Amino acid sequence: MELLWLIFDLVGTIAFAVSGTLVGIGRRMDIFGMLVLALATAIGGGIMRDLIVGNIPPNSLRTGVYVTIVIAVTFIIFLVYRLRRNHYIGTRWVRQMYLAADTLGLASFTVTGAGIGMYNYPDMPVLSVILGLLTAVGGGVIRDILAQRVPSVLREEVYALPAIIGGIVYCAFYHWGMWQIASYSSFIIVVVIRTLAIRYNWSLPRIK
């Protein structure tokens, strides 16, 4: 299990580092502002997750791997952008890259959050689902608050919902002893629901 969990954690970290950097670029931040925003987005949700289950110090700070990845992602995107004069990057392409990265991060961190919950407290499925939700949306909430945007989790129509469904699916399969299927199916369900919601502009009931 360890390795699979680690892979999802790294994928989520890279994805949220990309989304944080892109928001930083959109806000015309300098390179260190972007780095701080990418760091907060990529490791913020995981740190909250680890604090809540008493995983001290948080996983992402025990080695230099996570921070190195975030720094690399930020610098690569920054450099690519500086070369814009030659190779034009359209706003639409950026928007789509942002949505893809955000969706990947949402799905990966739903898995790591629900996974760390069930691993530490197998008899607390509610804790695990909430941990999946918190880990998945936590980094993005920090990113949006720092960048003074309305948090995606409150603005986007279908954002918290896939993370909650993904967490429930994870807990069910894990409970039946299929933790590998739990990870894969949870990840796929979040990606599919979120992607369909963006593509077809799904909306949920609200007060008029």
Place this chain on the structure above:
Amino acid sequence: MELLWLIFDLVGTIAFAVSGTLVGIGRRMDIFGMLVLALATAIGGGIMRDLIVGNIPPNSLRTGVYVTIVIAVTFIIFLVYRLRRNHYIGTRWVRQMYLAADTLGLASFTVTGAGIGMYNYPDMPVLSVILGLLTAVGGGVIRDILAQRVPSVLREEVYALPAIIGGIVYCAFYHWGMWQIASYSSFIIVVVIRTLAIRYNWSLPRIK
């Protein structure tokens, strides 16, 4: 003591779930945005409280009771609102319900915050008063930041003050061995001061 503490914790959770849902409605959020806002408001302050005293995993996530309550509160309020066509709900009535819920939550969580502080660290009254304040205003601060409002604790004239006084009263009675009186008197004092402050528009000194 356990039972009395639990009752205040549940009352505070319900009250803040109501206040979070109402703010979500005011912001025209969809049903899941409202649920996330209600959850963050209702259990956010208590999670901060539990992390600070090392109460892992946080009390509100150990069972499904708290989350179920928040979901129920959100759906009930949502449904009541959808029926507005028939039974008109005025804005003034909503404002008063919001203030009542917020005051109840403030008072209940002052008790649970100061209570968990004195219970775990009876020789640290300052910790307990600050925990009471943090638990009481923490959920509301998260709610207001997520909904991009100026936090009540900074905007309202008399908001932090009753929580601080309530916490001091709690610690004094607890220190004298009267933990039941500590809970009741602390709760009543916060409710009375906050209600009078709203009713008579009390104001504190400020720089002109």
Place this chain on the structure above:
Amino acid sequence: MELLWLIFDLVGTIAFAVSGTLVGIGRRMDIFGMLVLALATAIGGGIMRDLIVGNIPPNSLRTGVYVTIVIAVTFIIFLVYRLRRNHYIGTRWVRQMYLAADTLGLASFTVTGAGIGMYNYPDMPVLSVILGLLTAVGGGVIRDILAQRVPSVLREEVYALPAIIGGIVYCAFYHWGMWQIASYSSFIIVVVIRTLAIRYNWSLPRIK
């Protein structure tokens, strides 16, 4: 080491209490809003630092010293301001006092953050550098979010950079067994870089 660490922690607390109070005055808050803002700024970063290394309950809440200092700072500044009619305090003087306090806090908390990291986990330099950064900018980020300002760490040109460099310098000297030199040199480097950056309006590369 204990005493030296404590001195930096107290200097940082006073400095950030001053900066929080000044922002509260600028936002026309009442005396308790100012106090809450000063408290959050002064002890917020340190509480995050202590939670991440499992230092429970957080250092600043174990005694009444820190809270008393923050209350004293807030009341003194408030009183000085109320006497403005007689002794005029210019806006430019306030701005410079704010920048000085913020710089002092940034430098002191870089030292205490990196220090508590290396002390608890001497083989995790990345944890220590990030802890230095988080402690240094954490309180200010809370302050700015509560007061609805763009966080300094994202707006100011050279803000995160000195804290990161200071943290790396601290870890290097600490690793070589010179923890006293680590503290002093880290503090001085942060103050010098930040002051020069403000004075000469340094800027970092960004996307145009």
